[in-house]
Each structure stands twice: as structure tokens, then as C-alpha cells.
Amino acid sequence: MVEADSRINAIQGLIDELHQRYLSLEDGAPANYIPELAKADPRDFGIVIATVDGRLYQAGDAGKSFTIQSISKPFVYGLALKLLGPECMVAKVGVEPSGEAFNAISLDPTTGRPRNPMINAGAIATTAQIACRDPENAEATVLDFFAQLVGRRLGIDDAVFRSERATGHRNRSIGHLLRNFAIIETDPELSLDLYFRQCSIQVTCRDLAIMAATLACQGRNPFTGARPLSPDITRRVLALMASCGTYDFAGQWLHDVGMPAKSGVGGGILAVVPGRLGIAIYSPPLDSLGNSVRGIAVCNELSGRLGLSLFNQYPQSSSTVRRSYTAARRQSRRWRSPPDREALRASGQRIRVVHVQGILDFAALERLVAELAASLAEARVLVLDLAHVIELPAESAELLAQQLTLFQGRGLEILLSRSAHLDLEGVRLALGQEPETLFCPDLDQSIERAENLFLALWNGDPSGGASAHENAFSQGFLSQLNPTYRQRVAACLERRDFAAGETVIRRGDPGDELFLVHHGRFTATIQLQDGYGRPLESRLATFGPGMCFGEIAFLSGQRRTASVASDLEGGCLVLSRPDFDQLRRSDPEAMNELLLALICDVGQKLSLTSHQLTQMEHL
Ligand code: DON
Numbered sequence: 001m002v003e004a005d006s007r008i009n010a011i012q013g014l015i016d017e018l019h020q021r022y023l024s025l026e027d028g029a030p031a032n033y034i035p036e037l038a039k040a041d042p043r044d045f046g047i048v049i050a051t052v053d054g055r056l057y058q059a060g061d062a063g064k065s066f067t068i069q070s071i072s073k074p075f076v077y078g079l080a081l082k083l084l085g086p087e088c089m090v091a092k093v094g095v096e097p098s099g100e101a102f103n104a105i106s107l108d109p110t111t112g113r114p115r116n117p118m119i120n121a122g123a124i125a126t127t128a129q130i131a132c133r134d135p136e137n138a139e140a141t142v143l144d145f146f147a148q149l150v151g152r153r154l155g156i157d158d159a160v161f162r163s164e165r166a167t168g169h170r171n172r173s174i175g176h177l178l179r180n181f182a183i184i185e186t187d188p189e190l191s192l193d194l195y196f197r198q199c200s201i202q203v204t205c206r207d208l209a210i211m212a213a214t215l216a217c218q219g220r221n222p223f224t225g226a227r228p229l230s231p232d233i234t235r236r237v238l239a240l241m242a243s244c245g246t247y248d249f250a251g252q253w254l255h256d257v258g259m260p261a262k263s264g265v266g267g268g269i270l271a272v273v274p275g276r277l278g279i280a281i282y283s284p285p286l287d288s289l290g291n292s293v294r295g296i297a298v299c300n301e302l303s304g305r306l307g308l309s310l311f312n313q314y315p316q317s318s319s320t321v322r323r324s325y326t327a328a329r330r331q332s333r334r335w336r337s338p339p340d341r342e343a344l345r346a347s348g349q350r351i352r353v354v355h356v357q358g359i360l361d362f363a364a365l366e367r368l369v370a371e372l373a374a375s376l377a378e379a380r381v382l383v384l385d386l387a388h389v390i391e392l393p394a395e396s397a398e399l400l401a402q403q404l405t406l407f408q409g410r411g412l413e414i415l416l417s418r419s420a421h422l423d424l425e426g427v428r429l430a431l432g433q434e435p436e437t438l439f440c441p442d443l444d445q446s447i448e449r450a451e452n453l454f455l456a457l458w459n460g461d462p463s464g465g466a467s468a469h470e471n472a473f474s475q476g477f478l479s480q481l482n483p484t485y486r487q488r489v490a491a492c493l494e495r496r497d498f499a500a501g502e503t504v505i506r507r508g509d510p511g512d513e514l515f516l517v518h519h520g521r522f523t524a525t526i527q528l529q530d531g532y533g534r535p536l537e538s539r540l541a542t543f544g545p546g547m548c549f550g551e552i553a554f555l556s557g558q559r560r561t562a563s564v565a566s567d568l569e570g571g572c573l574v575l576s577r578p579d580f581d582q583l584r585r586s587d588p589e590a591m592n593e594l595l596l597a598l599i600c601d602v603g604q605k606l607s608l609t610s611h612q613l614t615q616m617e618h619l
Contacts, residue, residue: 011049012057014305018298019047019059028285028293031265036163040066040267040284045294046205049302050213051277054222062206066282067160069264070102070123070290071208072146072198074245077117078219078229078237079145080126083133086236092129092183093122095236097244102290105174112181118244118262121174127198128175128184128191138194143201148228149214150207151221160266161200168196203268205282212270212278215241215260238274242310249289257299258309269295273308320356320364321371322388326379327351329615332448334542335605343458344451351450352379357388360396369403379412380457381450385443387418397423401430413453414438417446444539477516477548477601485593492583493573498522498566505564511553512577514598517543520570524549524562541605542567551598554580 023045032038046061080089091113098106098115106121107114114122131138147153175188184191203211214221215238219229229237241260246253253261259279261271267284269292279302283294303309328348336344344351352375358364376382384404386392392400404414408431416424417440428438440446478486495518498504504515504522515522524540540562543549553560554577584591 009057012059015047015049015057015059018301019045022294022297023060025294025297026285028287030267030284031286031290034160034164034167034265036157036160037067037265037284042283042285044267044282044284046280046282047298048205048209048280049277050206050209050222050280052213052217052222052275054213056206056209058206058209060205061282063204064282065157065202065204066268066284067157067199067264067266068201068203068208068268069199069266070118070120071203071262071264071266071268071270072201073118073123073126074237074241074262075146075149075211076123076130076142076198077126077240078233079142080117080129081233081236082229083141084129089126089129093117093125095240095243097250099248099250102247103170105170105177107177107181107183112178112183114178114183116240116244118240119247120171121178124171124175124188124191124195125178125183127195128178128186128188131191131194132184132186135190139197142194142198145228146201148224148226149211149221150203151210151224151226152207154207155202156197157200157202161196164196164199165193168192171195199264205268205280208268208270208280208282209278212272212280214278215272216274216276216278218275238272241272246291247289249291253296254311257303258311259299259303260310261299263291263295265290267292267295269299271299274310276308318358319371320358320360320368322355322357324352324354324371324375326353327447327451327454330447330612332444332451332542333539334448334451335544335547336451337544337546340451340455340459343455347454347458349378350380351383351447351454352376352381353383353385353447353450355385355388357390359391359393360389360400361393362396362399365396365399365403372403372407376407376412381413381415381453382407383415383417383443383446383450384419385417385446386422387443389419389422392422392424394423397426401427405430413450415440415446415450415453417441417443442539448542477546477597479546480597480600481590481593485590488587488590489575489583489594490573492579493575494579495571496574497571498569500566500568500570502566503563504566504572505550505560505562507560507563509560511550511556511558511560513550514548514554514575514580515550515564516548516573516575517545518571518573519545521567522549522564522570522572523567524564526562548598548601551602555598555602 030038030040030042044061044064046064048056048058048062050056094113094115096115098119100106103120106119114125116122117126143154172192175192178184179188210223215234218231219234220227238260241262242254244250245260245262259271259273261269263269265286267282269281271279281292281295281298283292285293287293326349327344331344356368404427408414416438419439420441428435431438440449481489521542521544523542525537526540528536528538530536549564
């Protein structure tokens with residue numbers, strides 16, 4: 001854990017400032033109804049903030065040990081939900097604020113059910129369910145669970161445990177009352193013992209901040225990656241912390257601070273900004289309601305100065321749509337014949353490419369759907385690129401599936417690009433598509449597939465129906481020569497066939513052959529590095545019938561800068577260096593025509609490539 005430096009980090013500077021300022025606040029006194037707690041040093045004072053990205057900001061006694069007391073309650077309630085399920089727990093303890101003190105003997109008069117798991121009655125009822133479920137291992141189960149929440153093993157302060165067990169008469173009466181209403185169904189002493197132990201778990205302010213950050217992270221510990229709680233249980237726990245966590249101070253707390261929180265008579269207080277961060281303060285002097293005086297003051301100021309209140313969240317302004325454009329502005333690196341190129345240029349708006357970003361919660365998804373609906377009027381093919389989507393919550397995945405199904409029902413072909421990091425199985429099943437037709441790991445190939453889909457619709461048959469041999473001569477490179485010279489050049493070409501995946505040109509080889517595609521498809525690739533310095537094989541271009549490749553190294557006499565492989569079963573007409581030299585000597589006219597055609601071809605490729613590059617800057 002890297003410590004922030006207040007000289008270069010304003011957030012650390014603020015924490016240091018608050019610690020300095022409230023150190024002099026000396027109201028309140030440590031709890032004494034549990035004698036051992038009275039020994040706490042009232043000058044102890046720590047502040048820690050832990051973010052969902054796993055960063056810590058800490059000041060003062062961040063690492064000093066004290067007992068967790070009631071702060072254990074929301075977490076043990078989460079554990080009970082995890083072990084026994086909400087249906088079982090709701091029969092034992094309610095979810096309503098009681099408006100009474102934490103130690104009120106407060107049970108629903110008819111059912112005997114405590115109103116919520118944050119007051120002692122509800123907490124004892126909750127702990128009892130875990131104690132009764134597996135008496136032998138209950139304590140170990142609780143400690144293992146806390147270890148996941150914090151990221152380290154925690155112990156129990158035996159002196160505090162004994163002190164509370166010896167003086168916990170009020171809790172004992174609550175326990176027996178719960179037994180009377182069969183909320184506890186066995187000897188209450190067993191449950192009380194476990195409850196006193198859980199309250200005596202030793203933590204530090206740093207531990208509490210990490211626990212709070214775990215709640216902020218939907219139950220996943222951002223420092224270790226462990227997931228002790230599910231998002232649904234975390235939601236339930238946070239809701240109860242917000243409504244009941246500071247007992248009969250809860251209304252004022254939500255009004256002033258506006259964060260789910262939990263206090264403890266050991267002097268700790270923990271607050272959560274869901275999805276953002278956890279806050280913990282430790283200072284033993286308590287107010288009359290049993291909350292840390294310095295803790296309340298610091299949380300008030302942090303909420304006000306940093307705008308942390310749940311009821312003060314700024315409307316999300318960042319657009320979900322990162323980029324949106326049509327194939328008229330960006331084509332794939334698949335070289336197309338002039339007719340296909342013209343079709344794509346003239347009707348490229350029929351292919352829409354949309355790059356999506358961020359966490360696709362409901363608000364973001366709603367914005368995406370609105371922008372898609374507005375931009376798809378003319379589209380026949382949609383490429384949805386999801387590379388920059390950080391998270392797709394399950395609820396949103398379901399809504400996305402429904403929305404894409406609606407688009408599909410209106411005749412839209414859909415391709416999902418770079419989405420392997422997301423769970424889209426539900427979307428795939430809703431669209432009724434095979435993985436290989438719906439998903440594509442590469443954006444450029446997604447756009448190529450969209451082009452192919454569109455050309456198939458546009459031409460009825462993207463191959464155009466002409467035989468490969470006609471394609472090789474009637475369109476593309478050789479078609480630029482007049483028939484006389486074309487035949488004389490063709491006589492120098494050697495037919496060479498390749499299996500699918502076979503290497504035709506290897507990077508670094510001498511450029512002593514020129515290739516004209518007879519049939520099939522050939523892709524040139526280059527070796528790049530990704531953002532992490534890892535080698536990345538990247539497509540440069542794909543060539544179809546009638547197109548030539550390898551001409552630059554061939555004409556310049558340099559070594560190959562790219563590799564080329566045959567995507568399918570394919571064939572090329574090959575001009576070797578000796579035949580090229582022979583043609584130059586024996587038929588200078590044909591040679592001139594050939595060179596002119598090569599210059600035009602290279603110039604056309606250069607012009608298209610620079611057009612694409614310029615376009616890319618403005619997408
Ligand atoms: O049961 C008790 O009274 C203590 N073990 C815990 C009470 C507590 O922390 C109240 N929270 N402010």
C-alpha cells in the first residue's frame with residue numbers, strides 16, 4: 001500500500017488538515033459501561049480513506065488496534081444473509097429503523113422480532129442464527145469472513161471480551177427475551193458469547209476503511225480481489241447502514257452526511273460512498289448517543305467539502321458513446337475492388353460503427369440506446385465496439401439483449417467487437433446467433449465483416465459471380481494494361497496455389513517476387529507492440545482477386561517489411577525477379593505499361609491509406 005504524500009497530494013493534505021484541526025476537539029469520553037473500554041486513550045485519533053481503486057489516504061492513529069464493537073453488526077448481518085438467505089433472516093430480524101438507542105430492549109410487540117440488525121437486539125438475533133447453524137465452527141466462520149473483508153487475519157481482545165461478558169446484563173436480558181419469542185431457538189448464552197466475541201474483534205482504522213471500501217465495491221475487496229459479499233447482499237447491508245447505522249441519530253446523519261455508516265462504542269466509525277470509497281475514523285471519546293465525537297465531525301466536513309453525500313451526486317455527463325461513425329468515413333483494411341469500394345463509399349452510411357465506454361449501468365445504457373436509436377435510421381449493419389466498456393452489470397446485459405433484439409427485428413445486422421471481457425452469453429442467446437457470427441476480437445475485422453454483410457446485401461453476391469480468372473484480369477491491377485500488353489505480361493506469370501494459413505511472404509525475406517491474387521484472400525500483417533509492450537500481430541491489409549501485393553519491396557529491392565499468409569485456399573500469379581528482368585530486356589513497351597500500372601496501384605494504395613489515416617484523426 002503506497003502512502004500518499006501531502007506535499008503533492010491535495011487529498012492527503014485535506015486528511016492531514018482535518019486530523020490536525022479535530023485533534024483539539026476534546027468533547028465526549030470513552031465508553032465505560034464495558035469497563036475495559038474505559039481504558040482507551042481519548043487522544044487516540046486516526047482518519048483513513050480507502051478508494052475502490054485500492055488507494056489509501058491515512059492520518060494519525062491509522063494502525064492502532066481497538067475493538068470493532070457495533071461496526072461488526074452490518075458485516076455479520078451480511079454473513080448471515082450469505083449463509084442462511086434473506087428469507088430466513090427476515091423471519092428473525094426486520095429492516096426498519098427503530099428510532100431508539102442502540103441498547104433499547106426493542107422488539108416488535110407482536111412477533112418479538114427486533115426491528116433491525118443494527119441495534120443490539122437485532123444484532124444478537126442475527127449472530128444467534130450463525131451460532132445455532134454451526135455452534136462448533138461459528139467463531140471460526142466469523143473470523144474467516146472478517147479476514148476476507150480486511151485482507152488479514154484478525155484476533156479477539158480477550159480482556160474486552162471478558163469485561164463485556166461479565167457486565168453484559170442488558171444484552172443477556174435481550175437474549176432471553178429473544179429466546180422467549182423463539183427468535184433464538186437454543187440456549188441464548190451460546191449466542192451471547194459469540195456476540196460478545198464478535199464485538200471484541202481487534203481492528204485498526206485502516207482495516208475499517210478497507211472494509212468500507214469493500215462495501216463500496218459491491219462486496220469485493222479492492223485491495224485483495226476477494227469477494228466476501230455479493231452485490232445483492234452488499235446492497236442490503238448498505239441500505240440498513242443508511243437507515244439504522246447510527247441508531248436514533250440516523251435521520252440527522254443522513255441529512256448532514258448522507259452516507260451509509262456504522263458507529264461503535266470502541267470509538268470507530270465507518271462510512272461508505274457506494275462505488276467510490278470507504279472512510280474510517282477512530283477516536284474513543286463518544287457523544288451521548290454512543291458515536292465518536294471526532295468521527296462525526298470529520299465525516300460532516302468530508303461530506304460537505306468533497307460532496308460525498310449520496311443525495312448530492314452530479315448527473316453523469318461523460319457520454320457512453322465514445323465514437324460513432326459510418327463506413328463512409330472509415331473502411332476496413334481489406335482492399336476492395338473499385339466497384340465494391342465505390343459501393344461502400346456511396347452507401348457507407350448503411351454501416352454504423354459505435355464505440356461504447358464506461359460502466360454500463362442503467363443511466364449509461366439509457367443514453368446508449370437513445371444515441372443508437374437516433375443514429376441507426378439508415379443503417380443496415382451495426383458494429384458495437386465494447387473494448388472500453390469497464391463493466392456490464394447483469395441487469396444492463398438483460399436490457400441490452402432486449403434492445404439489440406428490437407434492432408435485429410427491424411432488419412439490422414449486429415456485430416459485437418472486442419467484447420471478450422464481458423459476459424454477453426445472454427445477448428447472444430437473445431439474438432439467436434452463433435458466437436463466431438456475432439463476436440469478433442478485432443475492430444478492423446469487425447468492420448470488414450460489416451462491409452461483407454453490406455456488400456452481400458448490395459450486390460446480392462459479393463464475389464460478383466465472375467470467375468476468379470476473370471477477376472484476376474478484368475478488375476484490379478492487370479485491368480489497367482491494354483489487352484496486348486496484358487497478355488505479354490500474363491505470359492511471364494507463374495500460377496502458385498496456397499493452402500489456408502500458408503505463409504506466402506515472410507517479414508525480412510528478400511523482395512524478389514510480385515504477387516497478383518488469382519483467387520482466395522491474402523492478409524499482410526506487421527509486428528507491433530500493445531500498450532503494455534507485448535508483441536501484437538496487426539493486420540496491414542487483405543487482398544482479393546485481381547489485387548497485387550509485395551510490389552514495394554519488389555520494386556525497391558528491399559527486404560519484406562510485412563508477412564503475408566493465405567486466409568483460405570488460394571492462388572496467385574507470381575512474377576519472379578528473373579522473369580521481370582527478362583521482360584525488361586525483351587519487351588520494354590510491355591515493361592513500361594507494367595511499371596505504370598504498378599505506380600498507379602502503389603499511388604492508389606498510398607492515397608487510400610493516407611485518407612484513412614486522416615479520417616481516423618477526426619473520428
Ligand atoms: O453490545 C454492546 O453494547 C456493545 N458490544 C456494542 C454497542 C455499540 O457499539 C453501539 N454502537 N455505537
